[in-house]
Amino acid sequence: MPDLAAIVADIAAEMAAAPDRGTPASYIPPLAAVDPARFGIAIVEADGTVHAAGDADMPFSIQSVSKVFALTLALGAVGDQLWKRVGREPSGSAFNSIVQLETEHGIPRNPFLNAGAIVVSDILLGRHEPREAIGEMLRFVRNLAGDDGIFIDEAVARAEQETGFRNIALANYMRAFGNLHHPAERVLGVYFHHCALAMSCRQLALAGRYLMAGGRNPDTGGSVVSARRARRINALMLTCGHYDGSGEFAFRVGLPGKSGVGGGILAVAPGIASIAVWSPGLNERGNSQLGTLALERLVHRTGWSVFEPR
Numbered sequence: 001m002p003d004l005a006a007i008v009a010d011i012a013a014e015m016a017a018a019p020d021r022g023t024p025a026s027y028i029p030p031l032a033a034v035d036p037a038r039f040g041i042a043i044v045e046a047d048g049t050v051h052a053a054g055d056a057d058m059p060f061s062i063q064s065v066s067k068v069f070a071l072t073l074a075l076g077a078v079g080d081q082l083w084k085r086v087g088r089e090p091s092g093s094a095f096n097s098i099v100q101l102e103t104e105h106g107i108p109r110n111p112f113l114n115a116g117a118i119v120v121s122d123i124l125l126g127r128h129e130p131r132e133a134i135g136e137m138l139r140f141v142r143n144l145a146g147d148d149g150i151f152i153d154e155a156v157a158r159a160e161q162e163t164g165f166r167n168i169a170l171a172n173y174m175r176a177f178g179n180l181h182h183p184a185e186r187v188l189g190v191y192f193h194h195c196a197l198a199m200s201c202r203q204l205a206l207a208g209r210y211l212m213a214g215g216r217n218p219d220t221g222g223s224v225v226s227a228r229r230a231r232r233i234n235a236l237m238l239t240c241g242h243y244d245g246s247g248e249f250a251f252r253v254g255l256p257g258k259s260g261v262g263g264g265i266l267a268v269a270p271g272i273a274s275i276a277v278w279s280p281g282l283n284e285r286g287n288s289q290l291g292t293l294a295l296e297r298l299v300h301r302t303g304w305s306v307f308e309p310r
């Protein structure tokens with residue numbers, strides 16, 4: 001086993017000194033206020049050992065990383081029926097793009113685009129009130145991480161509600177095609193709140209353990225999803241988790257990963273580790289600049305890329 005304690009310390013030191021840190025997202029006002037000097041990394045190994053460095057215990061807005069947990073819950077609720085309303089192909093488009101929706105009849109390309117995640121939120125809403133669906137999501141993530149300290153940042157959710165005109169457009173556009181079953185405001189209430197989950201790298205890496213462990217929660221031994229479903233979620237993360245930067249991420253890192261505009265990335269080395277990195281500065285595709293670089297360094301030193309011969 002590589003010396004992970006030394007590796008995370010080296011990576012954190014390198015990232016602290018990195019000159020080119022990208023730019024924090026500004027279209028959600030509270031995200032623009034986050035210090036670009038921040039960097040955190042946490043790795044949970046299959047045996048439960050945790051290695052953390054930098055700002056690994058500072059909560060940040062996980063944003064689109066939450067789409068992985070929302071998808072997992074929605075698949076639990078409706079099973080493979082979900083795939084009638086959401087595709088499984090990379091889009092090659094930006095996370096908030098509307099272009100393909102017209103020609104593809106309101107069916108989003110994948111569940112990690114904003115449009116796809118909004119359909120997933122519609123499914124989570126089911127017969128509930130938005131408040132209940134949000135509560136269910138929060139309980140789910142707390143349970144996965146084994147940590148009740150995880151919370152939803154209401155200021156972030158409110159800011160998105162006030163400025164999320166594109167998401168409002170996406171939701172209404174899909175409703176026009178019949179692919180949203182509830183009113184747009186109610187669905188977006190769920191979507192904005194799960195995007196506003198605040199978690200530290202440590203909490204996020206713990207929450208992602210089921211994806212490295214064949215669908216099982218190592219705390220309880222219970223099954224979160226079947227092994228097949230965990231494998232499929234990992235496949236979607238690899239092909240679609242970084243939007244139009246997914247090819248580049250696979251090329252540089254080679255792990256299933258999901259990014260968010262808060263600067264977090266959850267990455268999975270199946271059977272080996274669940275990894276979370278965070279640095280708020282983004283590259284031109286809206287993915288964490290240093291988070292990606294840190295994972296590239298990690299994979300270089302550990303050989304954890306899924307494309308590495310085992």
Ligand SMILES: NC(=O)CC[C@H](N)C(=O)O
Nearest residue numbers: 063064095114195260261
């Ligand atoms: N890529 C992201 O993290 C985007 C999520 C953000 N909540 C949005 O809807 O715009």
